[in-house]
Structures are given as structure tokens and as C-alpha cells.
Amino acid sequence: MNKIEFLEILKDYLKKDFSENEINDILRDYEEYFVDGLIEGKSDMEIIEALGSPKAIANELISQIKKDGKGESSSNDRLNDKLNLLKLRIREKYNQTKDYISEKLTPNINNENHEKNRKWIQVILTILSIILIIPSIAILITLAGIGITLSGFLIAYIATIPLAVNFLKGTTETILLYTFMSMAFIGGQILAWQIYIFLISLCIKIIKNYRHWIKTRNIYINASKKKEEYDKKELEEDYYENLDTDNVKEEGDERYE
Numbered sequence: 001m002n003k004i005e006f007l008e009i010l011k012d013y014l015k016k017d018f019s020e021n022e023i024n025d026i027l028r029d030y031e032e033y034f035v036d037g038l039i040e041g042k043s044d045m046e047i048i049e050a051l052g053s054p055k056a057i058a059n060e061l062i063s064q065i066k067k068d069g070k071g072e073s074s075s076n077d078r079l080n081d082k083l084n085l086l087k088l089r090i091r092e093k094y095n096q097t098k099d100y101i102s103e104k105l106t107p108n109i110n111n112e113n114h115e116k117n118r119k120w121i122q123v124i125l126t127i128l129s130i131i132l133i134i135p136s137i138a139i140l141i142t143l144a145g146i147g148i149t150l151s152g153f154l155i156a157y158i159a160t161i162p163l164a165v166n167f168l169k170g171t172t173e174t175i176l177l178y179t180f181m182s183m184a185f186i187g188g189q190i191l192a193w194q195i196y197i198f199l200i201s202l203c204i205k206i207i208k209n210y211r212h213w214i215k216t217r218n219i220y221i222n223a224s225k226k227k228e229e230y231d232k233k234e235l236e237e238d239y240y241e242n243l244d245t246d247n248v249k250e251e252g253d254e255r256y257e
Helices: 003-014 020-039 044-051 054-066 075-104 114-167 172-256
Strands: none
Touching: 003 020, 003 044, 003 054, 003 075, 020 044, 075 172, 114 172
């Protein structure tokens, strides 16, 4: 773990209990610890070992406000730190990959070959969108099927309640069994619907992010087109300007002769 990762993990722990300004002040204080340690010739790991676990530090800071518990470093805290570090590194890798792909699929209008690059990027984006259509449709159909199935189970359960009530009259054991089964069914339905809603929200988020990503690429593609038109117009103006200059010179030469 290095200084940046330490401060990021500490920031994650403090988000729930401190305001943004308070977090910035705390991080600034711990940044000073690292600066002082570097002046003394210490490495990031040595400074972190001296400071303790980010989780323990967060607990101590929170306890100062809530007056509840002490920020002692424990194996559980270290495990949480490692998990947060893993999440941080995964997020960094994801962002690096996303930035790399975005960079490769974004025409650089300052490049002389931006016209050719733009055309290739347009082809790649078109192919990518076409490829994604098939799994997208399959996922939508699957989600629709799951929604219909869940709704069907719920409607069937509601429809059988009057019949079950009439059938179970007078038998306590059966009533209890039906009650527990109903509770289990309702609990399963709630869980299933929560997962279903989460999946729908996730799909909507992915679609929105992809649309935003495509729109951003299109901004650069359109900019490349405008640059191409501007360059052509500039060349034409230079051509006619040079042509006029040549004509003036020829007229001057003829008069001189």
C-alpha cells in the first residue's frame, strides 16, 4: 500500500460520518504526516505502519465525535483495508482500460491522419453497436420473461388465497404450514423482485453509460469532420489567393513589357 491508496481507503471509510470539507481537512493532515516522513527519509510503508490501519484511524476519528469505542487496529480492520485496497485497484484497472479504449476510439483532430482515423473509428463503433444489439435484445427478452413469470406466480398465489382459506378451515397444523409456506413465498418474491429491479436498473445504467460514451465519441467525430471542412476551405482560399497573386504578377509583367 502506498500513500495515495492509504488516503483513498481512509476517505472511503470517512464518507458516511464526515462532510466533504471535514474529510479534506483530515486527509490534508495525514498528507502532512507523509510529507514529514519523507523529509525524515521514511518510505510510505514505514509511515503507514506508524500511523496504523485506515480503518482504525477512521474508527478513532468517528469515536471522537460519537464517543463510542476506540480506534484500535485489529485483524478485521486489516482485512477491510485489504478488501478496500483490492476494490481500489480493480477500479483503477477498469478506469485505465476504459480510458485506453476511449483514447483509441477517439479521433485526434490535431493528427494529420485524423480523417482516416475517424472513418475507421466510425466503422468500429458501428460494428460494436451491431454486435451489442443481439445480446441486448436477448437480455431484454430474458428480463421480460422473468418479469412475466414473477408476476404470474404472484397473481396465482393471490388467486389461490380464497380457495386455501376455505380448504384449511378447522385444521390448525395445516393452517400453520400454509402460513409458513406463504411467508416463505412472499419472502422469496420480495427477494426475487429486488434482484429483478436491480438487474433492470443495472441494464438501464449500462445503456445510459454506453449512449453517453457513444455521444462523446461522436463529438470528436463531428469535430474531425468540421476540421476537415475547415482545412479544405482554407486550402481553397489559399489556392485562389495564390491564383490572384499570379494573375496580378502576369498583368504587371505584361504592362512592363
